[in-house]
Amino acid sequence: MIPLSWYLIASAALFCIGLFGVMVRKNAITIFMSIELMLNAVNINLIAFWHYHSQMQSGPHVTGLVFVAIVIVVAASEVAVGLALIISAYRRRKTIIIDDLTLLKG
């Protein structure tokens, strides 16, 4: 079977790619997609550790799965509110480029 370390390295790599996307892209919607990548990396990590824990305790353990369910709920609500914000900002300012949304700059 597969070592635990492979999953951890894959999820760390996915998280770092998402972080790179958040820092480097100019477009608000693409930044959202990068945040989705980071949340998915967290989910891989949680499920890998759930498998590890079930294997070590040799019994049905569902606590890790509850964590994954909460993360998925948070991701869904975050996308709903965030995309509503982006659409609202687009309607008022006619742009979704982050560099142009400087209303709070002072």
Add this chain to the structure above:
Amino acid sequence: MTGLQIIFLIVTGVTLFSAIMVVSVRKMIHAVLWLVQTLLGVAILFITLQASFFAVVQILVFIGAISILILFSVMLASRVIQDSSPQVVKKWWLPALVATLLLGLLVNFLALWPGFETTLVELPEGSDNIAELGHVLISPEGYIIPFELASILLLAALIGAIYIAIDRKEPQSS
């Protein structure tokens, strides 16, 4: 090198490549399609971890709902996005350096943990116990308070999204 390991390597390679394409392609529609492929790869990783229920949830929620929602937003805002203009900041190598350093640090710190090299064996039948998960989610000894908090969060997000996105026909200030 067993067959499962080869499958894992192929799926992870495709997933990471798609993730890099998400953050680097110029056209946003293409980025959304690469995102769908990444999420599908993550679902296959869940299947190799024997969490089949969450693989299905991943496909339903992330691909079926979230990606489609992002696709709609891209289409709504596509008139203002000039695909020809540069989509990344000028000093893109600095975030790349930071992300690579963070990856190295994470892997180094994880390698200090003695359980890092554990081989995951196949779980016995019925470990991915959905009935047990449902009982735990609604029993007072289990996780009913986080479950209800998640429900309230979803409700608040629903109302908030409607309130933010509604068109109030105010006079345009600019």
